[in-house]
Amino acid sequence: MRLTSARLRAALLAAASLTLVAAVLPPPPQALGIGDRLFPALGNPGYDVLAYDLSFTYTNNTTPLDAVTAIRARTLTALERVNLDFAHGTVASxxxxxxxxxxxxxxxDLVLTPRTPLPQGVPLHITVRHTSDPRGRGDGGWVTTEDGLAMANQADAAHRVFPCNDHPADKALFTFRVTAPEGTTVVANGLPALPAHRAATAAAATTWTYRTHHPMATELAQVSIGDSAVVHRTGPHGLPIRDVVPAADRTRLEPWLRKTPAQMAWLEERVGRYPFETYGVLIARATTGFELETQTLSLFERGIFTQDGYPEWYVESIMVHELAHQWFGDSVTPRTWSDLWLNEGHATWYEALYADGLGKYSLERRMREAYQRSDQWRAAGGPPAAPKAAAPGEKIGLFRPVVYDGSALVLYALRQKIxxxxxxxxxRRWVTEHADSVADTADFVRMASQEAGTDLTAFxxxxxxxxxxxxxxxHPEWSGQRAAGKEAGAGKTV
Structure with a gap:
């Protein structure tokens, strides 16, 4: 077939129009990450979250919660799309x-395409209406308890609860608004922002509102829903302490709960004033295999306090471990997950120091035993500041002995050196200068060198x-076990 000149011109114009449309269309949406060595898919480039406002409506443990996530942020670069980390929920709008x-x-990822591209350096307000599914798959997020729910988002599971920039490098303020059936108690990070009140949309429900006073990493978010007693007492400097425990266990658990103010005073003597607006322990009727330092409200399994087989000194030292995390990991948060040793090494250090003070397990003995196993731990899990990634499907596999006692051993060696x-x-300087912010291993080496008055990089x-x-x-007499062996089980405390 042969075209006349008029028809040829029309065809050429149509082809040019198609080419122009193709040139201006953005590429298809894709999942992004900020390139964390251990969790490369986590986090999203191009913006900084300033605050989250999370609303959940809870019915029971088998029904997805209706939820609204509002995010206040600021663009760091020009954006045609905004990526959020989010899975295990259905988005409505x-x-x-x-x-x-x-x-x-x-x-x-949940990829949002606004009507018009966003320039660099402008406010960004995002609202997502979605569900949040408590029917877990064993990979973190909501934890089902005997009487409700709690959260365990470390290390990579906050986005299984709500849309977010799910990486500790992007800390933000949080507000929680949770509506639950009357007779249910809700507690979250921070302090009450409003009195609990009857929900506007449900005749037999109550809405609870909490707000953090300090920025927080997404992995540290906590919401407890259940048949709970909230126990109030006062800590050092008049700090409000509130513990959340199963109502039926209130009296039984009191001997443990009353230990917190003295433990807090013990830590303040060593590292300085407690960094947040409140603290307490959340004791859940659940089996998780770990305890977790969610900010201002640490999560514990009920069994560690009620089952036989755990010596009193051990339980107390685990309580100190999670409390120490409020300084090391929560207030001073790792810039990347490879900096995890700064969290767990320090929390283990103060756990061990506390046990030493009780006269039950000397620090030097524990460090000597850690030194004997250190090479095996490194072979199995990598060195402290470059841990191996967890195996697929093994969520807490990252939390190996090398990031606990193996990393506390680094701190012991440093103390021996300087x-x-x-x-x-x-x-003290570390938790003061980096309070409410993020820091990494290079920052720690630099500050240690300054305090020592000599460059400690080579050491x-x-x-x-x-x-x-x-x-x-x-300790030239200390020796390790160089032969490769099976890795010991993952640490119990997180």
């Missing part, structure tokens, strides 16, 4: 800066990144 946005799920006085100055590098454990200063 999304808005960006007050206008409806196209939304699409890609992998474990002396107790310099080490204690470092600890700390093999302790942090070496395949084998260096010689322990002051």
């Amino acid at each position: 999304a808005e960006v800066n007050g206008e409806p946005a196209v939304f699409e799920s890609v992998g474990e 002396g107790t006085a310099a080490f204690e100055r470092l600890e 700390l590098e093999p302790w942090l990144y070496g395949k084998t454990t260096p010689a322990m200063p002051g």
Whole structure:
């Protein structure tokens, strides 16, 4: 077939129009991450979250919660799309800066396309109406208890509860609004922002509102819903302490609950004033296999306090471990997940120091035993500051002995090297200068060098990144077990 010149011109114009449309269409939505070595799909580039406002309506443990997530942020770069981490829920609608946005799920990302592209450095307001499914798959997020729900989002599961920028490098303020049936008690991070009141949309329901006073990583969010007693007492400097326990266990658990103020005073003597607006323990009727330092309200399994087989000194030291995390991990948060040793190494250090003070398990004995196993731990889990990723489907596999006692051993070696006085100055300075922010291993090495008055890079590098454990200063007689062996079980405390 042969075209006349007029028909040829029309065809060429049509082809040019199609080419122009193709040129301006953005590429298809894709899942993004910020490139964390251990969790490359977590986090999203291009914006900084300033605050989350989370609303949940709870009916029971088998019905997805109706939820609204409102995010206040600021763009760091120009954005044609906004990626959020979100999975295990159904999205009904999304808005960006007050206008409806196209939304699409890609992998474990929720990708929003606003009507107009967003320039750099402008406010970003996102509202997502969705469900939050408590019917867990064993990979974190909501934890089903005998009487309700709690949260365990570490390390990569907050986005299984609500849309977010699910990486500790992006901390934000949080507000929680939870509506639950009357007779149910709800407690969340922070302090009550409003008195509990009858829900506007449900005749037999109550709405509870809590707000954090300090920024928080998504993995530290906590909401407890259940038949709970809230026990109030006062800590150092008049700090409000509130514990959340199964109502039926209120009296039985009181001997443990009353220990917190003294434990807090003990830690303040060593690292400085407690960094948040409140604290307490959340004791859940659930079996998780770990305890967790959710900010201002640490999660514990009921069994650790009620089952035989746990010595009193051990339980107390685990309580101190999670309390120490409020400084190390919660207030000072790791910039990347490879910096996890800064959390767990410090919490284990103060756990061990506390047990030493009780006269039950000396710090030097524990460190000597850790030194003997350190090479095996490194072979199985990587060095403290470069841990191996968890195996697929093994959520807490990252939390190996090398990030607990293996990392506390690094702190012991540092104290041996620079002396107790310099080490204690470092600890206080670390949590003071980095309060409410994020920090990494390089920051710690730099500050340690400043306190020591000499560059410690050459000393700390093999302790942090070496395949084998260096010689322990002051203990030339210590030796390790060099033969490869099976890794010990993952640490119980998180």
